[in-house]
Amino acid sequence: MKIGILGGGQLGRMLLQAGINYVVDTYVLENDEHCPAAHLCHHFIKGNIQDFESVYNFGKHLDAITIEIESVNVDALEKLESEGVRVYPSSAALRIIKNKVTQKQFYQQNQIPTSEFVITNSLEELKNKINFLPAVHKLGEGGYDGKGVQLIKDEQDIESGFSQTSVLEKMILIQKEIAVIVAVNEKGEFAVYPPAEMVFDARYNLLDYQISPAIISKEVFWKIEAIAIKVVKELKSAGIFAVELFVDKKNDILVNEIAPRVHNSGHHSIEGNYSSQFDMLWRILLQLPLGNTAPILPSAIVNIVGEDGHVGKAVYEGLDEVLKMNNAFVHLYGKTHTKPGRKMGHVTILANEYSELSHKAHKIKNVLKVVSYQ
Numbered sequence: 001m002k003i004g005i006l007g008g009g010q011l012g013r014m015l016l017q018a019g020i021n022y023v024v025d026t027y028v029l030e031n032d033e034h035c036p037a038a039h040l041c042h043h044f045i046k047g048n049i050q051d052f053e054s055v056y057n058f059g060k061h062l063d064a065i066t067i068e069i070e071s072v073n074v075d076a077l078e079k080l081e082s083e084g085v086r087v088y089p090s091s092a093a094l095r096i097i098k099n100k101v102t103q104k105q106f107y108q109q110n111q112i113p114t115s116e117f118v119i120t121n122s123l124e125e126l127k128n129k130i131n132f133l134p135a136v137h138k139l140g141e142g143g144y145d146g147k148g149v150q151l152i153k154d155e156q157d158i159e160s161g162f163s164q165t166s167v168l169e170k171m172i173l174i175q176k177e178i179a180v181i182v183a184v185n186e187k188g189e190f191a192v193y194p195p196a197e198m199v200f201d202a203r204y205n206l207l208d209y210q211i212s213p214a215i216i217s218k219e220v221f222w223k224i225e226a227i228a229i230k231v232v233k234e235l236k237s238a239g240i241f242a243v244e245l246f247v248d249k250k251n252d253i254l255v256n257e258i259a260p261r262v263h264n265s266g267h268h269s270i271e272g273n274y275s276s277q278f279d280m281l282w283r284i285l286l287q288l289p290l291g292n293t294a295p296i297l298p299s300a301i302v303n304i305v306g307e308d309g310h311v312g313k314a315v316y317e318g319l320d321e322v323l324k325m326n327n328a329f330v331h332l333y334g335k336t337h338t339k340p341g342r343k344m345g346h347v348t349i350l351a352n353e354y355s356e357l358s359h360k361a362h363k364i365k366n367v368l369k370v371v372s373y374q
């Protein structure tokens with residue numbers, strides 16, 4: 001089969017890595033021919049994933065197409081779908097998810113628990129919502145890696161809000177942040193990965209360190225799994241979906257957002273689960289049976305991000321020390337240049353004991369640095 005991926009970043013790169021196990025002819029569309037996935041596919045096509053003609057021409061000879069980023073031309077995907085190309089996630093699901101406003105409305109329409117919200121179209125409108133604070137302001141479209149999210153605690157913070165169409169949602173007193181990867185094939189069969197639990201770096205809002213399976217009660221586990229499956233079922237699309245949820249201080253579960261693709265919160269599955277999220281997506285794209293989501297051992301992920309104050313050609317300090325650790329698996333994304341907070345790679349750790357995961361995660365965070373001397 002001929003399968004295309006829109007976007008050539010690290011997610012596309014890891015997807016192609018897993019694709020090598022199958023008989024498949026791979027295509028990548030991306031503007032930058034030096035992107036992380038470029039040299040791993042059979043056919044690299046230079047082009048703009050947001051442009052109708054580029055996406056349509058890329059997709060029209062393919063059997064199936066998937067994405068590694070949401071900001072793609074959905075109209076072109078819709079036309080491809082109507083001409084018989086299998087598109088996972090579907091254009092309809094992608095349209096809902098692509099915009100945080102339509103995503104929130106979708107939760108509301110389908111009785112999926114989520115934080116209370118209002119929509120604002122300008123800074124003026126936001127200023128009229130003082131009674132709604134403390135809240136979190138999120139750009140409808142165009143935000144990524146935390147850059148489209150602003151905490152608005154009180155009146156003084158309002159000036160830092162967005163003046164474009166955005167969601168203003170109640171600030172939740174978060175006990176835990178959880179992510180669940182759900183796989184669905186075109187027959188509507190499901191496979192659900194155990195929940196992962198996340199810790200964030202307050203400075204960049206990037207995922208800091210994560211453990212899976214999450215440390216939660218059975219009751220919370222069942223609730224989370226039921227909600228994650230319901231959300232994905234309502235999207236009525238095949239594909240891989242990462243559902244981000246909050247467990248609040250009262251143990252209530254709220255859906256935060258969905259990504260309709262392989263996701264950072266599932267990277268541990270490469271070594272930590274029998275079938276990784278990448279392997280699973282190939283099974284779906286190639287119409288093969290779903291894989292086994294069970295964990296082999298508990299796992300942790302540490303993101304490798306660009307060090308503060310360093311911009312330029314990337315140098316990885318402390319790599320030898322990490323590579324000497326037992327059951328630590330290093331993934332570098334092949335990006336030649338670093339900048340503060342840029343995702344450059346990740347390390348997965350496997351261990352029977354959570355204390356060992358946490359100990360090693362902290363050690364890796366302390367010794368492994370991405371710097372630049374130009």
Ligand SMILES: Nc1ncnc2c1ncn2[C@@H]1O[C@H](COP(=O)(O)OP(=O)(O)O)[C@@H](O)[C@H]1O
Nearest residue numbers: 115136144145146147149169170171172200257
């Ligand atoms: N309603 C909320 N209450 C409290 N914290 C929130 C809320 N919404 C988002 N956050 C925090 O901000 C982070 C980023 O928000 P998210 O909607 O996931 O945007 P992104 O697209 O950047 O991942 C979340 O992981 C969480 O830590």
Ligand SMILES: [Mg+2]
Nearest residue numbers: 146244256257
């Ligand atoms: Mg998020």
